[in-house]
Amino acid sequence: MTARSEAYDESLAKAHEHVRRWLSSLDDRPVGPRVTATELLDEVGGPLPEQGTAAAAVVDELAARADAGLMAIGSGRFFGWVMGGTLPAALGADWLVSGWDQNAGMRYSTPATAALEEVAGGWLLELLHLPRTADVGFVTGATMSNFTCLAAARHAVLAGAGWDVEDEGLSGAPKVHVLVGAERHDTIDLALRYLGLGRPTEVAADAEGRIRVEALAESLAAIPNGEPIVLCLQAGNVHSGAFDPFAAAVALAHERGAWVHVDGAFGLWAAASPGLSHLVEGMSGADSWTTDAHKTLNVPYDCGLAIVADSAAMRAAMGVHASYLVADTTGPGDPFEKVPELSRRARGIPVWAALRSLGRQGVVELVDGLAANAHAIAAGLSEVEGVEVLNEVLYTQVCVSFGSDERTREVTARLIADGTTWMSGSRWRDRDVLRISVSNWSTDERDVRLSVDAVRAAAGV
Template sequence: MDAREMALRQAYGHAVRWLASLSERPIPARASVEEIMRALGPDLPDGPSAPADVVDLLATACEPGLTAFPSGRFYGFVVGGAEPAALASDWLTSAWDQNCVMRAVSPAYAAAEEIASAWLLQLLGLPVDSAVGFTTGATMANFTCLAAARDAVTRRAGWNVARDGLTKGPAVHVVTGQDRHMAIDLALRYLGLGQPDLVAADAQGRIEPDALRRTLVARGPACPTIVILQAGDIHSGAFDPFVETIRAAHEADAWIHIDGAFGLWAAASTGHTHLTAGCAAADSWATDAHKTLNVPYDCGLAVVRDPSALQAAMSLHSDYLIHDHQGDPTDKVPELSRRGRAFTVWAALRSLGRSGVADLVDRLCRHASSFSEGIARIDGATVLNDVVFTQVCAAFGDDERTDRVLARLLDDGTAWISGSTWHGRRVMRISVSNWSTTESDVTRTLDAIRRAARTH
């Protein structure tokens, strides 16, 4: 074996052992940052080391400091695991090491992206001629869609942002619900659009259509406007009422964007597609394949109904690049250097098929319902949200007791569930996102929550 093959074999062995440990290992990391740094060695070596030895050192030193994110008992954030076909394809993506920005240079990648894009649009019930860009994650997917929105609404007002910038152009009015995700504010800040105008939301975080209509009417029809809705509130899992809100936004000639980081996948399930009813009438949508679809990290999806709007905002031309008349992947995302993200999406969809994706969504929702029912039976516990998708929020009396329960649960190590503050109250927030979560995982986690909730 040459050095490269030996290193790959070493990595394979460590990866298999890590994945095999997930069923029983405690979820939190067991070592501190300082301990891992000492194990890795803080001093840069004077000379080279054998690649296999480097891989072995990295795996051995880091293992105690790894949180078991891929475990079926991690519910701390809305992050999926890595479905088997997607994980293996991600290894191939690294080995192939393709430059994925130009159709002519990597026809294999371009083909995978086109097929995966078409499949995604079918599954999510979105317009089939939309453009799909593969970004780092949901934040950059929102950024990409909102860049297209910003340029399009100012262009309607007779202003060219690409040429003239924002300084002297018309003010862009951005409106969203008060319970939007923080990634929306971040994307708007990156784009120079500042803080959005916030519209009242109901107790579950759903934007109120009448309040939205009043806000839009007050600004007048001449103002370039972007309305941002959400499919899946980060605390409750609730979906905005798309039919009414999109009708109001269309009356104001606004661009409608939907942040569906994890919730847009409800459209793939006949049992949950009602949650996304009407959302296909929007202008752009953002989601993350790493969340509900469970491909490895670094795979956001920016979908724009008008491909020319996305291309106008994102495309780059240079004499040394080989441009294709059919368009290139680089016409749809901000980055030039990037992974072949569509390979993993293609693999996940090919492996699961239409029914497999629907079953995955239904299974995650079923586990969330089991958590809700189990927690409701714990003395002193209250489920605070209507569990319509994959999120559960619960409190255990006052804020101090809820925080004590959370701390005990993390000390127990059986599962990882993070705390949050929702409507001014400390909560336990459960996100069921991993394909590998089983009924046994749910039962073990509920047992751990009961232990943590016992008064001493």
């Protein structure tokens, strides 16, 4: 009789074989997918089979049928969105997470995952120079991190106004004034919608997308004294990579008793680099912070980080209690009290592995390397005839135009069709742009050169 463990042998061997083949193809395969989702439906669909198929054969079939529809996000020439690749240690750890199949919600039942995540959270606070007493929750990504942090903010500012939102809900509650920069990321608005806080008040931004301090002062002055206020700032504009003036903005907001949240999905990591930390000066004085590990830190999807200085506010907003959930009384509380999910995979373990493999200096080199590659791409493109670099390249984002909107769209389409690199079209400052996000640990000088050459060819010069 076959042991249960042996039932996995063939399918895991096949998966290992296909993943190794996939990873080895990233240097040379076209970056973009070769078919559309609609075209793949016939290949992977049809009626549900009446009879089952052996596990190893299923893995073979899956790898073969999906291949043409895969985006090579792990390629060093993928710059389409702010998506990192996967560090070797993080990928290995992620495989262990799937194999162990632990529900990471409770300290008592899964102590290994809880301990690893607590250590990873502490290392992150140390690296990013955030308050060591802050709480760290591991969520799916920046959207859920913004939601989690702003839920804590909602709790705190309404409690300050004498209102218990968890007991009373929002009907009849004091109005929460939410101020945002004119160029904040759309996930801020989405999180506010989830939380029932409605449309925020926009504060004017400068040409790089940074919130204007004088405009913020005016917006704050227009709010009656004593009313709840939340200010959302940004570390890393999605087009320019710019950072809000944290020191001045945080001080102004705190004078009014506001909660300050920083959306730093990819930009928060600048705090880890001595050479880039000036971009986030004053940021640690905020009350909550969002970032992604599957962006700059290059761990597998999905892994967002919700960081809140006021642990009690975070747990009041997110926590739940039931008699069947056995509490661990030896530590700081359960992981599920800090995130929207009661059940989840152990997302923090690949973070622990990535940080353990890199060390402090490795993280610095990773972040500095991404910024250096962005500068190199911008410098290379600025030498291409007809190309205009539109932003001040301070971090990892580059936006370029090829003159008219029509020509920019045409060049972008040709570039994507070529497949050498993937850079996404977008719209910024009322212009169509080619947007380049440098996020992958494996991008090297060859990738930069090939990508710049591909843009030159697409532009016909």
